[in-house]
Amino acid sequence: MGVNESFEDLAQRAIHHAVAYRKERDTLPPRPTASVQELMSLFDVGVPEVGRDGVEVLDSLAAAAEPGLVGNISPNFFAWVMGASHPVGVAAEWMATAWGQNAAIYDTAPAAAVAEDVVSGWLLQLLDLPRGSSVGFSTGATMASFICLAAARSEVLRRFDFDLERQGIFAAPEIKAFLGDEAHTTIFSGLRYLGFGDNNVVRIETDQQGCMVPEALNAALAEFDGPKIVICQAGHINSGGFDPIAEIAPIAQAHNAWCHVDGAFGLWARAVPSLRHLCEGIDRADSWSVDGHKWLQIPYDSGFAIVKNKEAHRRTMDISASYLNLPPREAPSPSQFSPELSRRARGFAAWAVIQALGRSGIEEMISRHCNGARYLLEQLEVEAGLTVINDVVLNQLAIAFGEGEPLVERNRLTDAVITELARENTSYVTGAEWQGQKILRVSIISQRTDAVDIDRLGASIVRAWRKVRKT
Numbered sequence: 001m002g003v004n005e006s007f008e009d010l011a012q013r014a015i016h017h018a019v020a021y022r023k024e025r026d027t028l029p030p031r032p033t034a035s036v037q038e039l040m041s042l043f044d045v046g047v048p049e050v051g052r053d054g055v056e057v058l059d060s061l062a063a064a065a066e067p068g069l070v071g072n073i074s075p076n077f078f079a080w081v082m083g084a085s086h087p088v089g090v091a092a093e094w095m096a097t098a099w100g101q102n103a104a105i106y107d108t109a110p111a112a113a114v115a116e117d118v119v120s121g122w123l124l125q126l127l128d129l130p131r132g133s134s135v136g137f138s139t140g141a142t143m144a145s146f147i148c149l150a151a152a153r154s155e156v157l158r159r160f161d162f163d164l165e166r167q168g169i170f171a172a173p174e175i176k177a178f179l180g181d182e183a184h185t186t187i188f189s190g191l192r193y194l195g196f197g198d199n200n201v202v203r204i205e206t207d208q209q210g211c212m213v214p215e216a217l218n219a220a221l222a223e224f225d226g227p228k229i230v231i232c233q234a235g236h237i238n239s240g241g242f243d244p245i246a247e248i249a250p251i252a253q254a255h256n257a258w259c260h261v262d263g264a265f266g267l268w269a270r271a272v273p274s275l276r277h278l279c280e281g282i283d284r285a286d287s288w289s290v291d292g293h294k295w296l297q298i299p300y301d302s303g304f305a306i307v308k309n310k311e312a313h314r315r316t317m318d319i320s321a322s323y324l325n326l327p328p329r330e331a332p333s334p335s336q337f338s339p340e341l342s343r344r345a346r347g348f349a350a351w352a353v354i355q356a357l358g359r360s361g362i363e364e365m366i367s368r369h370c371n372g373a374r375y376l377l378e379q380l381e382v383e384a385g386l387t388v389i390n391d392v393v394l395n396q397l398a399i400a401f402g403e404g405e406p407l408v409e410r411n412r413l414t415d416a417v418i419t420e421l422a423r424e425n426t427s428y429v430t431g432a433e434w435q436g437q438k439i440l441r442v443s444i445i446s447q448r449t450d451a452v453d454i455d456r457l458g459a460s461i462v463r464a465w466r467k468v469r470k471t
């Protein structure tokens, strides 16, 4: 046993490290500076024969981890699509951990079950989705989509008089999933976990923004008579674009298909009046996946699987056994809507962040990020030789360098700009390949990012590009 296991001492030490890190973060380069080898040697100190003093263990952990921490809580972070762990959420998460609740069922964690139930209702209000939908708390959008698609699989088979829960997937008629060719990679993973192979997935043509073409979907659906699932995207990973769901949902309905929306970050546009047009008709879908740890800034990990047909959701996910006491009839039961039994009490941090931001705080933050994206566009548009290749409708920019040059040269220049920005390390941005070319990606989603941070980023991009162009 360690020498010091006083919870108070340990909690204070943890707070000391956490506060020092949060204070220092904005002055640190957003990319970690340690190499893999350095991190390996910092962490791989061997299993001690005798337990160490707890406070000393926390000090060693901070010393080992800090050189390898990515600055995604900093306002200068624009890589991938990541939230910034709201401080109130972090503090609430600590309390949840200290309380040690297992959010499996009502009996194991009554307060956690009720918090999740209440937050579920708030989410339906904020996102204006059909009230009475069920919500499963998950690790993120990947698992949220998996949950929704599992419910979809069960329900579309039922429409063909097939009882999946009794007869099992191996005897089932073939189901096909129809989705935009540029659906997020995790949707394909979710489908694989559910037994879909490439032959059961129909990739529908997309437009310049990576959004599904409804006419192509309609034609593809008409060619298949079996059970069908349509999967739309609200917020493309590079363009921020939305599949035209107002057109797609009625098409899916007309073909008796379940319609799922992957809205990992984009679904939050629905909480902002000036962006709501992007999500027109989204409430006509059957299920939605959305992250808490992206735009809502809930600390990792937090995602929500929202399903209009509560019965299909419960039938698919329900975990029960006689030793898991049935909850009182009016009590919520989290294990009916998520695939895990024992798990963290995710509802507490979600409850706290929604309380801390409020409806207007959420609206202000998302608007600020989207205004920031247009502001960055204005700064970049006037610079010769670089092109923002997406329509900036949300918070994402896709930038290519070397306009007018052959593709190979454009790709070389874009790579060189990304390398130069990484070397400068004042803002964290990353690259990708999209529409057959290399791009620099910018995602404005970190809680505190404002116009000053956008100015810094815009100046860095222009500086890097001018330097690369000269070489």
Ligand SMILES: Cc1ncc(COP(=O)(O)O)c(C=O)c1O
Pocket: 080, 081, 139, 140, 141, 142, 143, 184, 186, 233, 234, 235, 236, 237, 262, 263, 264, 265, 291, 303
């Ligand atoms: C559109 C979309 N779907 C799904 C995901 C996966 O989300 P998570 O990493 O929370 O599982 C992402 C992540 O960026 C995304 O942008």
